[in-house]
Amino acid sequence: MLDLKKLQRLNQLKYRDTRYEVVLVNSSGTEIYLVAYTARRGKMALVNAIRNVFEHVDRIARVADETKITTKYIQINPNWRVAYSGRTERQAITEGEHPKV
Secondary structure: OOOHHHHHHHHHOOOOOOOEEEEEEEOOOOOEEEEEEEOOOOHHHHHHHHHHOHHHHHHHHOOOOOOEEOOOEEEEEOOEEEEEEEEEHHHHHHHOOOOEO
């Protein structure tokens, strides 16, 4: 069942383009944090999403000096990566959002 706040957020998305959920996830998949929602998918969209909240991501995961960047994820250290979750913003709202970084 959706509460009033979720219904209002879903109503605001009604005529907007689909946005995809970008998350910070540990290697075991037990800790997941919301980084951002992005309208585009690809390497530059991931880089831009992490750039806006870099300090918060670094506080949680301690970004290494060298990172591996692909079209599907950014490996920021051996234990953490930033990736697309496979959900849209609408799905995330209805299923339950992850805590923000």
